[in-house]
Amino acid sequence: MAGEDDGRRAARVFDALGAAYEKAFAHSEAHRRSLEWLLGRLAPGSQVLDVGSGTGRPTAETLARAGHEVLGVDVSPVMVGLAARQVPQATFRRVDVRELPLEEGSLDAACVFFSLLQMERAQQSALIGRLARALRPGGSLVLATVPLDVEGVDAVFMGQPVRVTSFTGEALVDVVTGAGLTVLAEENALFTPDHPEAAPEPHVFLCCGREDEE
Numbered sequence: 001m002a003g004e005d006d007g008r009r010a011a012r013v014f015d016a017l018g019a020a021y022e023k024a025f026a027h028s029e030a031h032r033r034s035l036e037w038l039l040g041r042l043a044p045g046s047q048v049l050d051v052g053s054g055t056g057r058p059t060a061e062t063l064a065r066a067g068h069e070v071l072g073v074d075v076s077p078v079m080v081g082l083a084a085r086q087v088p089q090a091t092f093r094r095v096d097v098r099e100l101p102l103e104e105g106s107l108d109a110a111c112v113f114f115s116l117l118q119m120e121r122a123q124q125s126a127l128i129g130r131l132a133r134a135l136r137p138g139g140s141l142v143l144a145t146v147p148l149d150v151e152g153v154d155a156v157f158m159g160q161p162v163r164v165t166s167f168t169g170e171a172l173v174d175v176v177t178g179a180g181l182t183v184l185a186e187e188n189a190l191f192t193p194d195h196p197e198a199a200p201e202p203h204v205f206l207c208c209g210r211e212d213e214e
Contacts, residue, residue: 006163007075007096010118013160014054014076021079022055024158024193031113034142034205035062037185038109041140041209042068046108049073049134051097051127052115056083056090059111064089068108073097074115098127102134109140116145117164120152124165125175132179132210141181141208146201147172147188159197169204181208 014021025031035058042048046068050060053072060072060083070090074080080094098119110131116124131141147169155164167175173183185207192200 006118006120006123007098009163011075011077013118013157013162014074015078016160017158019055019082020158020195022057022082024195024198025191026058027194028189028191028203030187030189030191030203030205031144032058032062033187034144034207035059035111037207038111038140038142039063039066042066042109045069047071047106049102049107049110049131050090051110051112051131053083053090053092054079054113056087056092059113060090060092061087063111073100098123102130104133105136107131107134107139108136109142110135111142113142113144114146117166118162119165121165121167124167125178128175129179132176132181135181135210137210139210141176141210142205143172143176143208144203144205145172147204148202156197158193158195172204172206176206176208180210182211183207184209 048068048070050072053074060070064070072092073095080092083092148166149168151165153164187205189203191203
């Protein structure tokens with residue numbers, strides 16, 4: 001199954017990167033602004049899913065320190081181990097989110113920071129739809145990616161071979177709205193990871209809400 005191959009590939013890449021990934025992206029102000037937006041919408045003790053939680057920083061750490069119940073999921077055992085040590089206030093599981101049961105209306109928020117790029121477009125769209133259905137009315141989705149019109153393109157990321165699939169920013173908005181969410185804020189930025197083999201890359205952050213009534 002292609003999804004299983006994608007998951008193994010992603011695990012290999014992020015096992016190799018480990019803590020270097022956190023260091024490379026630690027100075028992303030757009031990421032932090034999107035978290036501030038989310039914190040402003042969450043009631044105390046909210047249930048939040050962090051998809052592709054990496055080392056746990058800054059996303060899970062920021063949300064857990066604010067008193068929210070955070071579950072982080074990642075395919076990389078190295079990342080899950082780092083996150084569990086660094087952010088003991090949150091819960092982390094090694095699992096492919098495509099295989100994670102998501103009950104409708106079970107989440108107050110979900111975060112997806114750059115964790116879809118090694119999935120096929122159909123799988124990305126399906127996951128966004130599942131996350132939208134998992135949100136309670138008034139719930140929030142923060143979604144960030146590299147907005148490019150590419151599908152299955154081989155590239156090198158921080159010295160690691162990767163196969164990248166993404167949407168343009170406009171197409172991603174269409175996917176999100178098609179899932180029943182409203183884009184409430186959007187930020188586009190050009191960001192250079194702090195790594196000797198990194199190059200500037202475009203980032204888009206979509207702050208979305210499930211605005212339907214209960």
